[in-house]
Amino acid sequence: MSEQNEKNMLGKKISRREMLKITGIGSAGIVIGASGLPGILNAFGANPFVDDDDTAVNKIKFYGGHQSGIATPIPEHVYFVSLKCKAKTKQELKEMFQLWTNQSAELMNGRFVEPLSDNKLMPPADTGEAKGLDASHLTLTFGVGPSLFENEAYGLAHKKPKELKDLPHFPMDQLDPQYVGGDICIQSCADDPQVAFHAVRNLIRSARGKVTMLWAQTGFNSYPKSKNKKKETPRNLFAFKDGTENPHVDKPQDMNDVVWIQPGESKGWLAGGTYLVARRIQMHLETWDRTALQEQEATFGRHRDSGAPLGKTGEFEAMELDRKENDELVVPEDSHVFLAKQVKDRILRRSFSYSDGINPKTGAFDAGLLFLSFQKHPKQFINIQNSFGKEDKLNEYITHRGSALFACFPGVKKGSYLGAELFQ
Secondary structure (H helix, E strand, C coil), X not given: CCHHHHHHHHHCCCCHHHHHHHHCCCCCCCCCCCCCXXXXXXXXXXXXXXXXXXXXXXXXXCCCCXXXXXXXXXXXXXXXXXXXEXXXXXXXXXXXXXXXXXXXXXXXXXXXXXXXXXXXXCCCCCCCCCCXXXXXXXXXXXXXXXXXXXXXXXXXXXXXXXXXXXXXXCCCECCCHHHECCCEEEEEEECCHHHHHHHHHHHHHHCECCEEEEEEEEEECCCCECCCXXXXXXXXXXXXXXXXXXXXXXXXXXXXXXXXXXXCCCCHHHCCCEEEEEEEEEECHHHHHCCCHHHHHHHHCECCCCCCECCCXXXXXXXCCCCEECCEECCCCCCHHHHHCCCCCCCEXXXXXXXXXXXXXXXXXXXXXXXXXXXCCHHHHHHHHHHHCCCCHHHHCEEEEEEEEEXXXXXXXXXXXXXXXXXX
């Protein structure tokens, strides 16, 4: 590589193929290892990064104190994937996240992971199905599961937080092994389902040999607009509003109390991060559809159409669990909301509905809820879930089929990379 070419590399972002042309790799006898581009860049002392493009249409910033896709407004589509890590060394794992950092910034700018080459004798650098589409408010969120720290090849056992462990078995769980756990997760959210899928597809493609897909789930939400064009709380497939009690994402103190891990509350590398709970919940729609509306509302503890607590008219009115009429509680003791309120813990829900065709064994809809929540400690979710126990009336209509817990990195600073604090 000439001195001028090295200066050019440092001064601008270059693609993998441009790097190969400059260095003569592949034609001059220099061999690319499994580590790929980041290893080459580190060898030359360069640390280029892709910046946020503020001119991109429907753009969410990639860089910041926290990862995107947590406090940002919930878009209409998600592609969530859990991965098995196949990287052979800690260095390979680190370099994969370095590569994903630049690619994620490009994808969230509404661009391809790499510029396309004119050489049609090679596979395209990007799969291309998002060509002509804008950024679509794409957010990408990355987390690591407890099993990643158990691989001795990575030497990360001492970095594992004590609270990062598989979720306990809850009453009424009937988990399907094909929807449980994972070493790494990627949550890809966007206004367009093809944009969300394109991002995950290309990230996994670039990490071929280092990760394999364990399980995945698509999901969707629809948002009615209020008179002031503000998004209202979305409805699940039971037609009830989902997420009314969420903390205010625009209030830093609320988020610090509920979601963001503070320094000293866990391992140092997690400060500014959070924990992601993923639950795949089957909803028995046919049974629900035969249930009277009054019984449906008693199951949730809210009115279906307004989302208000039983006996009230406004969605965000106080629940008042001790309120009685004719010596009976207005909100039943076995309702979903009543039981959830028995603990003081709060979580940030970002759930999506899913519909995966027909269950071949029953002929019924294979549909339900991809429940995603963020909290600064897993016990917040665990306490709430345990409060439902076997008493929750909603148990008659749902079955928990999938479960996973991931620790989500803090945000990325310009010039750094995803999970840098973990690898330092």
